[in-house]
Amino acid sequence: MKMNTIEAENLGISFKASRRGKANLQDVVAGMFGNKQDKAGTFWALRGISFKLEKGEILGIVGRNGSGKSTLLRTIGGIYSPDEGRIEVHGKVSTLFSTTAGFQPELSGIENIYLNGILLGLSSKEVDELLDSIVDFAELGNFINMPVRTYSSGMYARLGFSIAVNVKGDILLIDEILGAGDAKFNQKTRQKMEELLREGRTIVLASHNMDVLSKFADRVIWLDQGKAVAQGRPEEVIPQYLGS
Amino acid sequence: MIRQLKAIWERRDIVKYLVTSELKTLYRNRALGYLWSLLDPLIMMGVYILLVVVIFQHGGPQFPVLLFSALLAWQWFTYSLSGSVTSISGKAKFIQTVYFPKGVLPLEKVIVGLIRYLLGLIALIPLLLIFEANITLNILWLPVLLLVQFLFTVGCSFFCAAFGVYFRDLQNILRFLLRAWFFLSPALYLTAERIPQQFQGIYMLNPFAALFTSYKNILVFGVPPSKYILVASAIAIAIFLGSLVFFNRTEQDFAKAV
Numbered sequence: 001m002k003m004n005t006i007e008a009e010n011l012g013i014s015f016k017a018s019r020r021g022k023a024n025l026q027d028v029v030a031g032m033f034g035n036k037q038d039k040a041g042t043f044w045a046l047r048g049i050s051f052k053l054e055k056g057e058i059l060g061i062v063g064r065n066g067s068g069k070s071t072l073l074r075t076i077g078g079i080y081s082p083d084e085g086r087i088e089v090h091g092k093v094s095t096l097f098s099t100t101a102g103f104q105p106e107l108s109g110i111e112n113i114y115l116n117g118i119l120l121g122l123s124s125k126e127v128d129e130l131l132d133s134i135v136d137f138a139e140l141g142n143f144i145n146m147p148v149r150t151y152s153s154g155m156y157a158r159l160g161f162s163i164a165v166n167v168k169g170d171i172l173l174i175d176e177i178l179g180a181g182d183a184k185f186n187q188k189t190r191q192k193m194e195e196l197l198r199e200g201r202t203i204v205l206a207s208h209n210m211d212v213l214s215k216f217a218d219r220v221i222w223l224d225q226g227k228a229v230a231q232g233r234p235e236e237v238i239p240q241y242l243g244s
Numbered sequence: 245m246i247r248q249l250k251a252i253w254e255r256r257d258i259v260k261y262l263v264t265s266e267l268k269t270l271y272r273n274r275a276l277g278y279l280w281s282l283l284d285p286l287i288m289m290g291v292y293i294l295l296v297v298v299i300f301q302h303g304g305p306q307f308p309v310l311l312f313s314a315l316l317a318w319q320w321f322t323y324s325l326s327g328s329v330t331s332i333s334g335k336a337k338f339i340q341t342v343y344f345p346k347g348v349l350p351l352e353k354v355i356v357g358l359i360r361y362l363l364g365l366i367a368l369i370p371l372l373l374i375f376e377a378n379i380t381l382n383i384l385w386l387p388v389l390l391l392v393q394f395l396f397t398v399g400c401s402f403f404c405a406a407f408g409v410y411f412r413d414l415q416n417i418l419r420f421l422l423r424a425w426f427f428l429s430p431a432l433y434l435t436a437e438r439i440p441q442q443f444q445g446i447y448m449l450n451p452f453a454a455l456f457t458s459y460k461n462i463l464v465f466g467v468p469p470s471k472y473i474l475v476a477s478a479i480a481i482a483i484f485l486g487s488l489v490f491f492n493r494t495e496q497d498f499a500k501a502v
Contacts, residue, residue, distance in 0.1 A: 015500055074499070078343035081496045093343075101337030106269040118261045120342055 004055040004091035004170045004202040006076060011049040012084030013071055013226075014042045045071040046226045047084070051219070053202060060217035060234060061206040062241050067223040069206040073173045076204055091202065094120060094169030100160035105149035109140060109159055112148055120167045130166050137192075138162035139185070158185060165192050172196065176207040210238050245485070248492050251345040258344060262352040267359065281363040285316050296432060306464060309375040312368060313463045314431035314456040320361040321397055321452075322422050327353030328401035329408035329415050336502035346495050350405040354397050358390075368463070378466035385462045385469050389455060392477050396451050399483030402491045409494075409501050430456045448472040451479050 046068045053059050061069045074080050075087060077095045102119055103112050113134055117127035135144055138159045143151060148159070174193070197203065197216040207213055213220060213234055220237040222229045229244075230237050252259075271277045289312050297303045303311075328350035332339065335349065372379060408414050429452035430438070439447045448454055454476035458469035 074340060079340060079499045095342055101341050102335075104265050104269060106272055107265055111265065111268070115261050115265050118257050119338070119344060121344075123257060124261075 006051075006053040006059075006087070006089050006171065006202070006204070008052075008076075008085070008087040009050050010085035011046060011075065011082055011087055012044060013046040013068075013075055013080050014044050014083045016041060016043070044226050046075065046223075049085075049221075049223075049228055051221060051228075051231065053204070053219075055202055056200045057218045058197060058203045058205060058216050060213040060220040061204065061223060062208070062210075062213065062220060062238070063223035068226040069223055070175060071226075072221075072223070073175055073204060073206055076171075077173050089171065091170035092121070093171045093173060094167055096164045096172055096174040096196075100156055103148050103156070103160070106147050108147055109138070109144040109151075110135075112159065113163055116163050117167060120163075121169070122167060134162045134166045137166065137188075154182065154185075161189060165189075165196065168196075168201070170202065172201050172203045174203060174205045174207075176205075176209065210242065214238060245488050245492065248345070248347065248488060252347045252351065255345055255348060258348045259352050259355065262348065263355050263359070266352065266356050270356075278363065281360040282367040284360070285312060285319055285364050286367055288315055288319070292432060306375050306377070309368075309371045309377060310434075310460050310464055311431060312371055313459045314429075316361055316364045316368060317393060317455060317459055318426060318429075318431060318452070319364070320357040320393070321400075322426075323357035323360060324350075324354040324397045324401045325404050325422065326415075326418060327356070329404040329418055331408075332405050332498055333409050333412065333502055339499050339502055346405075346498055347402065347491060350401040351398065354394070354401050357397070358394065361390075372463065375464075377464045380466035382462045382466055382468055385458070389458055389462070389469065389473070392451075392473065392480050393455055395484040396476070396480035399480065399485075399487040402487035403483075406487075406491050406494045406498075409498055425450075425452065429453050430460075434460070449475060449479075451476040 049072065051059065061072060063069050071080065073095070075082065076089060077093050078089070102116050104115060107115065110131070113131060114124065114127050117130065118124065122130070138144070138155075138161075140151075140155055140159060143155060148156065151159070174196075194212075194216075197205075197212075205213070205217065217234045219231065220234045221231040222237050222241045230240055271280060274280060276283065289308060292311055292315075293303075293308055297307060331349040331353055332346055339346070404414065404418065429450060435444060435447065435453060435457055448457070448470065449472075454470050454472040458473050461467045461469055
């Protein structure tokens with residue numbers, strides 16, 4: 001059994017450019033009946049991407065905004081299905097993006113932890129076990145029992161991040177962590193991330209932080225306009241990217 | 245299709261938590277709390293009594309309880325559909341953050357609607373007594389009627405959820421469609437009294453014509469359901485299965501389309 005590995009071959013993800021990124025129903029219905037034409041209006045967010053990630057390896061993704069980093073992470077996470085080529089992911093994937101998107105404003109912090117944990121694929125028992133570490137990490141004090149609509153945006157982000165870092169699958173997908181709170185919390189965030197990177201999990205990390213990538217990544221892919229410009233060891237790829 | 249149902253079943257925890265969080269959101273911070281699920285249909289009934297009995301001087305002595313037994317079921321249906329139409333498009337950010345079977349989103353709306361229906365039954369019982377309903381063993385048909393309505397509602401909700409991703413206008417159109425559908429179904433009147441004999445066959449093909457008639461039959465008149473409930477069951481199963489096929493084909497595109 002190939003456990004905790006990812007294999008992508010000639011991967012392509014396309015969007016209908018008719019309404020810039022919005023698909024429309026005619027195309028979907030046409031696709032249902034098997035005529036997937038490569039019309040001029042098709043925009044490829046990713047194309048011709050191939051890579052292989054073994055258990056315990058860390059893959060870094062670099063590229064400018066809009067180069068396809070998030071699309072690649074979402075594809076590995078099963079959110080997008082490939083329009084071309086194939087991708088095989090063995091193992092339970094968890095996505096370490098901020099998960100505030102699923103918060104219900106009327107519910108308390110605790111209730112939102114349960115709701116999000118379950119949506120991220122945990123059982124309620126598993127959330128029971130993680131609850132203390134999530135609550136501790138978020139440092140929200142009594143606010144944890146208040147409806148999240150009463151939170152400041154910093155508190156909101158902290159809760160989202162605490163859920164994300166504590167819900168750990170076999171394969172971790174990390175989109176770069178933006179400043180979530182005050183300086184002290186950001187410091188903690190960085191430490192937590194480095195801790196995760198040292199744990200020997202299979203990780204895909206999209207980041208603009210070249211120091212972290214040089215230090216931890218086994219391999220780096222440089223994406224530009226959905227294509228892999230270069231891929232290889234960080235000390236080879238990163239200087240090329242920075243020099244471009 | 246079986247795989248799709250299995251995927252939803254495996255993640256039934258999500259449905260459970262979404263249902264409880266929606267119920268909490270609906271009723272928390274309301275002075276009357278869960279009483280609202282009784283008050284909603286009762287107030288609606290009051291409005292229609294004002295219109296039909298007071299203003300138009302129509303409706304027999306049992307009009308309120310006949311109306312209520314249909315209205316309660318109808319509110320379940322409208323709650324499910326109007327919730328489902330935005331259930332996926334309204335969760336765009338989340339759908340792009342984590343993978344889960346999208347069917348749980350409309351299903352959750354149907355289940356919350358069903359819970360509201362069951363709570364509403366508490367108000368129905370005194371009404372049955374006050375308006376001297378003929379309570380017989382035929383009342384035991386209720387779970388069967390609820391199952392038919394459940395399948396039909398899930399089917400329509402899945403269609404609404406999937407179409408709602410592509411046509412935001414559906415939300416606006418749906419309000420009027422549901423309103424017209426309600427008046428075309430025998431909630432405010434009885435089929436036998438209002439629809440000419442020769443059209444009754446066609447009229448009863450509307451699943452809610454059969455359902456409303458049957459709810460009134462078993463709850464108030466104490467007689468068996470309308471025989472057209474068989475047609476309604478066939479339609480409900482067809483819509484249910486059709487919606488699963490359609491949903492399955494479109495589901496993987498939702499993350500890109502929202």
